[in-house]
Amino acid sequence: MVTITGVSDASYDRSRCSVAGTLAVVGEKWSLLVLREAFLGVRRFADLQQALGAPKAVLTDRLATLVQEGILRKEPYQADGARQRHEYRLTDKGRDLYPTLVALMQWGDRHLADGPPPLALEHADCGAPVRVSLVCDGGHEVTGPHDVRPRASATTGRTAAVR
Amino acid sequence: MVTITGVSDASYDRSRCSVAGTLAVVGEKWSLLVLREAFLGVRRFADLQQALGAPKAVLTDRLATLVQEGILRKEPYQADGARQRHEYRLTDKGRDLYPTLVALMQWGDRHLADGPPPLALEHADCGAPVRVSLVCDGGHEVTGPHDVRPRASATTGRTAAVR
DNA sequence: ATGCTGGGTTCGCTTGACGAACCGTGCACG
DNA sequence: CGTGCACGGTTCGTCAAGCGAACCCAGCAT
Numbered sequence: 001m002v003t004i005t006g007v008s009d010a011s012y013d014r015s016r017c018s019v020a021g022t023l024a025v026v027g028e029k030w031s032l033l034v035l036r037e038a039f040l041g042v043r044r045f046a047d048l049q050q051a052l053g054a055p056k057a058v059l060t061d062r063l064a065t066l067v068q069e070g071i072l073r074k075e076p077y078q079a080d081g082a083r084q085r086h087e088y089r090l091t092d093k094g095r096d097l098y099p100t101l102v103a104l105m106q107w108g109d110r111h112l113a114d115g116p117p118p119l120a121l122e123h124a125d126c127g128a129p130v131r132v133s134l135v136c137d138g139g140h141e142v143t144g145p146h147d148v149r150p151r152a153s154a155t156t157g158r159t160a161a162v163r
Numbered sequence: 164m165v166t167i168t169g170v171s172d173a174s175y176d177r178s179r180c181s182v183a184g185t186l187a188v189v190g191e192k193w194s195l196l197v198l199r200e201a202f203l204g205v206r207r208f209a210d211l212q213q214a215l216g217a218p219k220a221v222l223t224d225r226l227a228t229l230v231q232e233g234i235l236r237k238e239p240y241q242a243d244g245a246r247q248r249h250e251y252r253l254t255d256k257g258r259d260l261y262p263t264l265v266a267l268m269q270w271g272d273r274h275l276a277d278g279p280p281p282l283a284l285e286h287a288d289c290g291a292p293v294r295v296s297l298v299c300d301g302g303h304e305v306t307g308p309h310d311v312r313p314r315a316s317a318t319t320g321r322t323a324a325v326r
Numbered sequence: 327a328t329g330c331t332g333g334g335t336t337c338g339c340t341t342g343a344c345g346a347a348c349c350g351t352g353c354a355c356g
Numbered sequence: 357c358g359t360g361c362a363c364g365g366t367t368c369g370t371c372a373a374g375c376g377a378a379c380c381c382a383g384c385a386t
Binding site: 327328329330331332333334335336337338339340341343344346347348349350351352353355 | 382
Binding site: 013016017019022023025032040051053096101102103104105106107112116118125126133134138142144149150152 | 175176179180181182183184185186188190192195196199202203214215216256258259260261262263264265266267268269270271272273274275279280281282283284285286287288289291292293294295296297298299300301303305307308309310311312313314315316
């Protein structure tokens with residue numbers, strides 16, 4: 001029996017903004033890397049373990065947490081001539097983390113460059129490189145934080161200027 | 164003297180793709196939350212500590228790491244009638260993490276909703292909500308991972324179909 | 327000289343990560 | 357029939373990291 005650690009049991013305030021809440025769910029070590037592999041099509045425990053090099057106990061725990069959070073789901077499968085197992089697949093909720101992963105990857109490609117990026121993403125339709133961008137609902141491209149004004153909606157007013 | 168932990172000294176492979184590399188830099192607990200506060204304009208140690216509730220020792224260590232990585236820089240300042248101190252400001256490299264933070268926040272807003280999002284971002288020019296999106300250089304909007312084809316550039320071939 | 331404030335450091339404890347060893351179920355093969 | 361083996365874990369001992377509370381130190385004000 002795995003000790004399933006509840007989501008917000010420790011630290012990570014979450015009340016100030018959703019970054020903390022998201023990190024409470026996927027911010028532990030290996031979680032986002034598990035999801036990276038999931039987006040690359042890796043679904044089985046042994047394959048994840050080999051791709052990541054994470055300790056089995058940790059991987060077991062992360063997978064259980066991600067399933068509990070509805071980011072992955074366990075699906076049975078039958079490799080021919082083997083007993084029934086289950087694999088881990090992304091849910092819609094999990095797939096919504098794709099821009100986050102791409103954003104992390106993009107930053108690393110830009111700022112940690114030891115040569116060319118190890119993995120490039122291209123649009124399946126047209127073959128052009130894929131990247132994240134900030135846009136507003138008015139259709140404008142947002143260049144950075146100086147173009148953005150944060151506005152607190154709850155009672156805890158915090159309307160700081162971003163610089 | 165703070166024990167500055169080198170960036171890639173432990174775990175986080177980084178060779179496979181840049182997600183691991185980025186997490187090696189900002190993936191420790193509190194790092195991304197420190198940056199969230201930085202984007203909200205918080206610059207001083209005491210303010211960070213109060214906003215986050217992180218232990219001082221951990222905060223000291225994270226700030227030192229972020230400075231060492233060139234994501235924050237220390238700037239002297241003089242509060243009137245007080246001795247000279249220094250504050251932490253984002254560098255360009257740090258500001259490039261903004262889309263990552265927004266992506267994390269957006270996922271939390273969408274999937275952890277207990278009522279309305281605690282913090283809304285709006286375009287300073289037009290007031291419309293700001294969000295991250297995936298686009299390709301051909302100008303198309305990318306809806307999700309199924310529209311993206313990963314391609315490994317290095318010798319370590321890994322071209323899995325994404326589903 | 328005394329106290330206060332900002333920015334830390336030190337200390338002892340608890341939690342989490344790590345790797346190696348072990349377990350158990352069920353198919354295949356002899 | 358029984359033995360092996362592979363997958364998917366669990367258990368264990370060790371070691372690093374996170375934690376809160378207490379302490380420290382420089383300098384300005386009084």
